[in-house]
Amino acid sequence: MKERLKLLSRAMQAVTVAVAIAGIVTGNLTWVPAAIIALLISFIPSILRRDLKITLPIELNFWIVLALFLHVVGGFSGFYDSIPGWDHLTHMMSSSLIGALGFVMVVIVDKYVKSIYLPRPFLAFFIVMFTMAMGVFWELMEFANDSLAHTQLQYGLDDTMVDLLFDGIAGFIVAIFGVQYLLRVSADHFVDSLHVDEAKDKVVDYLQKRRDSV
Amino acid sequence: MRTPEQMIEAELSWISSMVLFFATVYTVLKLDVLWAAFGIAAISLYVLPIISMRNPFRALPWEMTLLLAAPMLLHISSGSGAMLDHFESWHIADLALAFSLATIGFLLTVELRMYTDVRMNRPFGMFFVVMFTVGISGLWQVGEYIGDIVNDTNNLVSNRHVMMSFVWVLIGGALMGFVYDLYLKAMSEKRKRILGFIHLPEVPK
Numbered sequence: 001m002k003e004r005l006k007l008l009s010r011a012m013q014a015v016t017v018a019v020a021i022a023g024i025v026t027g028n029l030t031w032v033p034a035a036i037i038a039l040l041i042s043f044i045p046s047i048l049r050r051d052l053k054i055t056l057p058i059e060l061n062f063w064i065v066l067a068l069f070l071h072v073v074g075g076f077s078g079f080y081d082s083i084p085g086w087d088h089l090t091h092m093m094s095s096s097l098i099g100a101l102g103f104v105m106v107v108i109v110d111k112y113v114k115s116i117y118l119p120r121p122f123l124a125f126f127i128v129m130f131t132m133a134m135g136v137f138w139e140l141m142e143f144a145n146d147s148l149a150h151t152q153l154q155y156g157l158d159d160t161m162v163d164l165l166f167d168g169i170a171g172f173i174v175a176i177f178g179v180q181y182l183l184r185v186s187a188d189h190f191v192d193s194l195h196v197d198e199a200k201d202k203v204v205d206y207l208q209k210r211r212d213s214v
Numbered sequence: 215m216r217t218p219e220q221m222i223e224a225e226l227s228w229i230s231s232m233v234l235f236f237a238t239v240y241t242v243l244k245l246d247v248l249w250a251a252f253g254i255a256a257i258s259l260y261v262l263p264i265i266s267m268r269n270p271f272r273a274l275p276w277e278m279t280l281l282l283a284a285p286m287l288l289h290i291s292s293g294s295g296a297m298l299d300h301f302e303s304w305h306i307a308d309l310a311l312a313f314s315l316a317t318i319g320f321l322l323t324v325e326l327r328m329y330t331d332v333r334m335n336r337p338f339g340m341f342f343v344v345m346f347t348v349g350i351s352g353l354w355q356v357g358e359y360i361g362d363i364v365n366d367t368n369n370l371v372s373n374r375h376v377m378m379s380f381v382w383v384l385i386g387g388a389l390m391g392f393v394y395d396l397y398l399k400a401m402s403e404k405r406k407r408i409l410g411f412i413h414l415p416e417v418p419k
Binding site: 116 | 332333345346350351352360370372376381384
């Protein structure tokens, strides 16, 4: 299963590269920057693993690549215009991703900050609220962009509200999965598997070395 | 087990909850659906901890209850002629909504501290107030949107209108975050113990 997910992630990255190349070759440059940026983002987990030894769960890794892939390929192939609801699908992908990253963040904070203790049922509540709040921030960002730079990121009231509705749904789904995940894998084990400790050591080492060299 | 101080706190809380109760009854009788929904949500947030603790003496502090009622009173009085004459340009409806949602965000954070095992330090508490406020406002607007479709009303007016109300909510939430900070600073240790803000390892810096 894990190997298959890894292979799929690589395949999707390859397709993203193909989109960038095809865009350049055919002179259809609109989606080339997006493809390149998506590719760079999709490598961030690998870079984190190499330099800081932080290892995100493979499922989360896959989800990141999938969200970027759907956005770029959908944009390049015109799915945003031709397939109804495509923008809501990608929106839901990205908001669930944000929810999942919020979840990882909170579990880490819970473990490493002594004055904070966040029991399990609270985590589910947190994820729903966090995803929703980020969704609202996202819409506000689009609105600000539209008002200041006169772009057209928001199509109208219905579109915005359906986006928010999907944010809520994504939040609930991630909350259910997140809590399920922690039932299978204990929170301590989960944080250990992220190798945050090693990352911390590395950063401390690095800072120490800089201080010594000054 | 119950000290006289606890009794007084609880009684004050019950008395002030009456304000919230009657404000809600008023909006229900006026068929003011949105505000009735808010009132019922606020009353549930008042009653639920009492039920789940099975202890009527562990009610919310009285000032929290009055704070919950305040945006409703603001809304109710915004219909009155005197208010409209003096503050028409203040967008009282927007302010009341932002205020009410920020109050709920504040309340949720306080309740987490009073009734659950959740422990948090101050900056995190402030972050929670803002996040809960914005998150709740998102859910609220989606609820209104669905209500608009089902009842064929037009409460949300336009995309711009909704976005501006989010901006107000964001400002309200940020202010409420500071209020939370001040509130906990202002409350004496003794009163915190009486009210059940028990776990207080706020790291002394």
